[in-house]
Amino acid sequence: MATYTADVLRQLYDALYERYGAQQWWPADTPLEVMVGAVLTQNTNWRNVERAIHRLRAADLLDLAALHTVPTDRLAELIRPAGYFNVKARRLKSLIDMVWRHCEGDLTAMFAQPMADLREALLSVRGVGPETADSILLYAGRYPTFVVDAYTYRVVVRHGLADSQAGYDDLKQLFEDALEADADLYNEYHALLVRVGKQHCRRRARCDGCPLERFEHDPETTL
DNA sequence: GACCAGGCACATC
């Protein structure tokens, strides 16, 4: 990979951290809550996810055994505010089932296995794609795997660091080649990309005042 | 009322 790209990616991080500071991610109390949130936030505003998680907590369902036994339609009703609730209820049940089959409901044991093995197990779950898997690995398991999301894509493409045709693994590799394999660094970088994305790098660009404004970029890029 | 939000699976060409 071009050293130029790696240099820019490191400079982007410094600029974002200087502007925004530590983001305290992932906003969850336990690894299980990270897993639930990772599924619920698929293509969904985090505010709606918070509502759904609050309802789960109030129903004493932020618990592996409870989630394992709760009927899918009951789960769907509780997570309704997060949208796509029927699909997500099935996805959550599939994920919890995997935890049971794979390591008998022991999350500590699950997050003790090698990253590649667990990533494969997560990706085998219906409804867990690369972003959800990597979010769980990084934020619940503290594994050094870079999470790519819609904001990551927009920032990278608008700054000419990747082609608009680049896929998930292309962008993941871009960051992992440029940075030390450090879970804390990956954690902070992804959180900062979401932060700047929410404020400045939405579909309709608002580059004014963006901490990355001084870097070469194309606000007209339609993504 | 249109557009958007921290994806993913599946159908179709």
Added chain:
DNA sequence: GATGTGCATGGT
């Protein structure tokens, strides 16, 4: 392999 579509709520 690329492209299109369903899934759904709540904020702007």
